[in-house]
Amino acid sequence: MPLLISGSIISPIDKLHYKSLPNAFVYVADDGLIKAIHQLTPTDAPMTEEAFLRKVDHRGELEKLHLAKGEFLIPGLIDTHTHAPQFPNLGAGQEYELLQWLDNVVFPMEANFKDVDFATKAYNRIVERVIDAGTTTCCYYGSLHRDATKELAKIAHKFGQRAFVGKCNMDRKSPPYYIERTEESVPHTKELIKCIRELSPSKDGSPYVYPILTPRFAISTTDKLLEELRDFADSDPTLAIQTHISENPAEVAEVKELFDYLSKPGNPITYAGVYDHFHLLRGNTILAHAVHLEEKELKLIKEREAGISHCPTSNFNLTSGMAKVGDMLDRGIKVGLGTDVGGGFAPSILRTIQDASIAAKVVALTSPIKSPDPDSFASKPLKIATLFWLATLGGAQVCNLEHKIGSLEVGKSFDAIVVDIRNTHRHSHHQEVSPLNPNIWGVGDDLELGLDIRRRNDGEDVDDEEKLKQELDAMLERLMFCGDDRNLRRVYVQGRWIGGTEHRRRD
Secondary structure, eight states: OOEEEEEEEEEEEETTEEEEEEEEEEEEOTTSBEEEEEEOOTTSOOOOHHHHHHHTTOOSOOEEEEOOTTEEEEEOEEEEEEEGGGGGGTTOOTTOOHHHHIIIIIHHHHGGGGSHHHHHHHHHHHHHHHHHTTEEEEEEEOOSOHHHHHHHHHHHHHHTOEEEEEOEEOOSSSOTTSOOOHHHHHHHHHHHHHHHHTSOOOTTSOOSEEEEEEEOOGGGSOHHHHHHHHHHHHHOTTSEEEEEESOSHHHHHHHHHHTGGGOBTTBOOOHHHHHHHTTOOSTTEEEEEOOSOOHHHHHHHHHHTOEEEEOHHHHHHTTOOOOOHHHHHHHTOEEEEOOOBTTBSOOOHHHHHHHHHHHHHHHHHTOSOOOSOTTOOTTSOOOHHHHHHHHTHHHHHHTTOTTTSSSOOTTSBOOEEEEEOSSEEEOTTSSOEEEOOTTSOOHHHHHHHTOOOSOOSSOOOOOHHHHHHHHHHHHHHHHHHHOOGGGEEEEEETTEEEESHHHHHHO
16 A cells, blocks of 8 residues: 655765755655655645645555654665574673684574574564664575575565575584585575575565575685685676675684685785685675775775675674774775674664764774865764765665665655654553653653754754754754664565564554
8 A cells, every 4th residue: 555654754865965854745656666755845835745645646545654743754774794593692702702702602503593493483583673673674694504594584575674695605614513514505505595586576576585695704615615606606696795804803814824825926815805716706795894904905895896794883892893984985885784693782773873983983083194075984983974874875785775775765665764752652542651762862851841952063043944954863863872673663664564663562
């Protein structure tokens, strides 16, 4: 059924700008695509709802949603890197660095997913949590198990989440209870890909779930397996690829030692160079972490048009370091955000935004040289617009889906979140009032105390339209730095309401 939303909208434009529409109509057609957006301004001749519906040539039934003051619409959040079978380990192993953490915490848990019944029960709970955290598109690593990862893909599809799902390829440097035979890895991967591509498409004919080739990282894959993955990837250029790169100094050193035979006189092999050698570094490759990249690796990644998943929560938590995201953005490298559960201890991209802001500030504090160019990003704190872009349109670019998702624009899919930063929510079906997130100073607090709901940075008088935009800007900032799943009233993918606090109450 078509959907008409009236209220406030915020959507990214580029790395430095977003649009704030305090009063607008959004019309979502039956196929889940945005057919029209109309901004209402105080200077325009007023447009009624009926007039707008005539303009979009609407006929028949219609669902309507009116957003109150303190509510607004944003694009869905995009998680470009997480590990579904690590969710049961959330918060575990905080004392380890990467390689020890894998041995002591991760591999023992992921081994449980050999049991398909266990995997099915776990993945149903995991995908629902991720959706309720506002993640409309998620890049999932499964375990090394083919059948369990098939269930992950089917469950994401059932819930209506947009997802990339891959089975880990890993035939060395893993414990004997959690390692696959080299000769089985690619055939099992091909079976998974076939299963995913047979899932029914969305209403506009595009997939909900995409297969993605997933060599865990260079350490865990033998030359023979990498050669087979190379041949398979070469045969299917549309197949996306995800893996890890330069997360931890010990990891980088081990990769260089394992693949030293690829070095040439005066030109030692790099981590990115290993992937490039095996044709796994290309425009639809997603590289997670990228904390310790060398100059020539940055140039190579840009040249190959691969994308980076910035995972600051995990990078802090596992003592990996801080990726120099600002430098990557200045170079024009595609960058999005990743929760990296369970290295990251929160499944919410909102938490990742907060840690991305802190990471950039720490990089800035430790960098003696800063560009005078106001539009540069390197060695500077990230602006609100930049953080918002990384979580939405930047992530869409990393997934090569920016033509379809990442912003609220006519012709794109309606992947969106209804945000609520009011103090309380009055349930629609009765008069019970429940508190929202105590971390947020709600709009009701401001109104009751007579405060101006704006970024109070100059005190200058502004016209009514500009004041409304500043109020909306302030609400976005509060969400990004204090918000969580309690502030996400509805989550939509392709026009379908699939999650959020109100969805849970409805169920």
